[in-house]
Amino acid sequence: MNEERQSGPADVKRRIIEEATRLFGTQGFDGTSIQAIADAVGIRKPSLLYHFASKEALREAAVESLLIHWKNELPGLLTAHISGYDRFSSSLTAAVEFFLEDTNRARLTVREMLDRPETAHARMKEHLSPWTTLLTDYIRMGQESGTIKADVDPASYIIQVMVMVIGTVAIGDIVAALVLPGGGDSMEAKVSELVRICRESLFSSPRKPA
Amino acid sequence: MNEERQSGPADVKRRIIEEATRLFGTQGFDGTSIQAIADAVGIRKPSLLYHFASKEALREAAVESLLIHWKNELPGLLTAHISGYDRFSSSLTAAVEFFLEDTNRARLTVREMLDRPETAHARMKEHLSPWTTLLTDYIRMGQESGTIKADVDPASYIIQVMVMVIGTVAIGDIVAALVLPGGGDSMEAKVSELVRICRESLFSSPRKPA
DNA sequence: CCTACCGATCGGTAGG
């Protein structure tokens, strides 16, 4: 009747999702067998299928878990700080570093976008569009008050920032090979250049207005 | 003994690579069977394996073909025009539109970066690093003459531009869903915003110096 | 370029 020792069934489910996210992210959905996931968790294949009725159900659970994670963490990280030229840099840096903490999640996200465009489209919209609307409004307000360049297209700007953030985390290391003799500069340099590009193409002047 | 009618063997190889690029790009390497590729071409599976000894050999041929295409077309498109503030925009627009012409190639490229980081790293470096070096040098020269912002990190800047270009083509439509109520603005708007972001974060002043 | 065929692995089920 003890209820705290060892791994409860909820813990097993969590570990399955963890390993699935890692393997789907690095090798892709079709490139990962449920056998391989079961091996990584340390259980047999039919045991995994007791927790998730099908491989497809596991995929959906992994993506859902990923989106919930972002939905819970990102808005607080961003909305609390986006309120001026200086804070813009630090909050965008924090957001990129948040994604960098778990590269597998970023890779799985990109793979989902490639593998199932319509489904990914619908699900991301459902979870994330509420707070991207906030960002769009913030840009429009900045344009009215003159702190943000008038020729910024708010929606397209946010799309490009997201493409840069997720792209840098998912494939930045490989793209870096095209440019650098050594084979890749530090991720730090890429992140600070990303922030610089976003900042200088958004605000009206290099110094914040009074 | 006629040699121009119907499809020669070289033509069949070309069509196999075409269909493989399309299917690998949309469904992934592991998500595409050689049976499916043979069906799309209109031949039997063992016939396909006569032209390419293995599925892996076909993958390599498809990626090689893609890189050769870019290597042949891009340098002329870029180096001829990157020589000032105005031409920068038109040549970057042309480059993005070049990628947009064949979305499958962009998707296959991103998938290769995710599926086989080291191999993709090495092969892209081999084919493309010579002319990215030219771009880096161009930025450094602009910094010395004052037309380009001093705080630009040339290598990281080029990486971010490439991430934006390839990311916009491969997953721009899906990311757009996060932002727009309608479900995605026109690709045109995304491209012109991409160009604006790259331009305004690169040059020293909004008007080109004399 | 084809027919015929192979061993291995896939996702999933039966039954406990």
Add this chain to the structure above:
DNA sequence: CCTACCGATCGGTAGG
């Protein structure tokens, strides 16, 4: 959560 098992499909080969 396990053992035992299934039909389907996979990449690839033999032989012509």
